Amino acid sequence: MPSSTTTESSPPQENAALSHGLKQRHLSMIALGGVIGAxxxxxxxxxxxxxGPSIVIAYTLSGLLVMLVMRMLGEMSAAYPSSGSFSAHAERAMGPWAGFTAGWSFWVLLCTAVGLEGMGAAHIVGGWLPGTPEWAWVALFMVVFCGTNLAAVKNFGEFEFWFAALKVGAISLFLVLGVLAVAGVLPGTDSPGASHLTDFLPNGGEGLVVGLLASVFAYGGLETVTIAAAESEDPIKGVASAVRTAMWRIALFYIGSMAVIVTLVPWNAESVVTDGPYVAALKEVGIPGADQLMNVVILVALLSAMNANIYGSSRIAYSLVARGQGPKFLAKVSGGVPRLAVLTSCVLGFVCVLLSYWRPDDVFKWLLNMIGAVILVVWIFIAVSQLLLRRRVEREEPQRLVVRMWAFPVLTWVALAAMATILVLMAREPGTRVQLYSTGAMTLALAAVGYTWQRARARAS
Structure with missing residues (x-):
């Protein structure tokens, strides 16, 4: 392992051409608001x-796992800031094949998510303006965020700063109103007490498992802050700050809001599914126009995720190519921005949108299944990488350990065991089994390609 202060292992100049236009306030708000997604x-x-009400337990368990994952990722990212994040760490720990597999699978996930978020946002706007084609709204959103990401990284940071501020403000207001309603001090409302919590586990263990799987995938997107940190004014400080505040953010925004919702609204109320749980809760406390108000918040969350995923996918692609693991044209940087990588990610995102219209029942469905469990694959790579790198860094460069994983290696092994358990649960559930197998097939294919490329490169050198 090199003892220099470069941020990459292969080649060390990976981040040299990227700008450092993200300010600390950008990174702080991305860390704060990035956890709040659609x-x-x-x-x-x-x-x-x-x-039912046991969803609070499900979000608590999955939240604890995410805290461990973020701590592990934070440890590695503070030691070696990189636009490749976990992909670069996996390469450093296990070899180029691992970085190739983790990076390109996550890139596919992000590009597909760009299209899905664009469609979700277009559906909301289409409801406000009936008769307008939704694909045109997707195209407009794509052009706007592609343009801002092409111009300069500070544009991405500025958009995310205000998007995150709106999301944080909205969910904070929701929590305040909810707590007041639960306490019975909100005008015009009576406290429900614990009346909606008596049937805590209505569908038994199977229901809790379904809720647990749903909650795990709701946490996706937290990785963006470690990617963005590499282009901030102080990457190490930014990552350390983001990781250290992850625990209260998850507890407050996810677990706290779930507790408020299931206390205010009966878990089996039809409005929880048809209107959405937050709209149902706001209607319960008598907020007029709650559905449209929440649609605005959801639209902001979708556009924020779309912007973040264009950014994240372009940086992951750039990092992979800069390390010799993809088509070289994607590594071209202009004005501190990998513009061809941004354009490619946007184009593929829009192709996903077109596939949803042209081939909704086969190609598009297959694509959705293929990315269904990618976030778990990424988390496994993060945990294994941290397990391997921690002792190496302690032995060779202990000064890099600005952030340390708690109770190492015990909690790293606990996290890996939890991930293995989730994979088993996915295999047991018919609704998630096909996603697990499809993601597994893609991961194995990428690993085979990455290993073959690694062997060929080794023979050539």
Missing amino acids: GLFVGSGAGIAAA
Whole structure:
């Protein structure tokens, strides 16, 4: 391992051409608001319907796992800031094949997510302006965020700063109103007490499992802050700060809001699924126009995720190519921005949108299944990389350990065991089994390509 202060292992100049235009306030707000996604606002409804009030337990368990993953990732990213994040760490720990597999699988996930988020945002705007084609709205959003990401990284940071501020403000207001309603001090409302919590586990263990799986995937997107940190004014400080505040952010925004919702609204209320759990709760406390108000918040969350995923996918692609693991044209940097990587990610995102219209029942469905468990694959690479790198860094460069994983290596092994358990649970559930197998097939294919490329490169040198 090199003893220099470069941020990359192969080649060390990976980040040299990228700008450092993200300010600390950008990174702080990305860390704060990045945890609040459309999956929380919309996807949590299905989890509540399955698990009932025990969804709080599901989000707590998955939240604890995410805290461990973020701590491990933070340790490595503070030691070696990189636009490749976990992909670069996996390469450093296990070899180029691992960086190739983790990086390109995550890139596929992000590009697909760009299209999905664009479609979700377009559906909301289409409801406000009936008769307008949704694909045109997706195209407009794509052009706007592609343009901002092409111009300069500070544009991405500025958009995310204000998007995150709106999301944080909205969910904070929701929590305040919810707590006041639960306490019975909100005008015009009576406290429900614990009346909605008596049937805590209505569908038994199976319901809790479904809720647990739904909650795990609602946490996706936290990795962006470690990618963005590499282009901040002080990468090490930025990562350390983001990771150290991860625990209270997850506890407050996810677990706290789930507790408020299931206390205010009966878990089996039809509105939890049809309107969404947050709209149902706001209607319960008598907020007029709650559905449209929450649609605005969800639209902001979708656009924020779209912007972040264009950024994240372009930087992951750039990092992979700069390390010799992809088509060289994607590594070209202009004005501190990998513009061809940004354009490619946007184009592929829009192709996903077109596939949803042209081939919704086969190609598009297959694509959705293929990315279904990618986030778990990434988490496994993070845990294994941290397990291997920690002792190496302690032995060779202990000064790099600005952030340390708690109770190493015990909690790293606990996290890996939890991930293995989730994989087993996915294999047991018919709704997630096909996602697990499809993601597994893609991961194995990428690993085979990466290993073959690694062997060929070794023979050539």
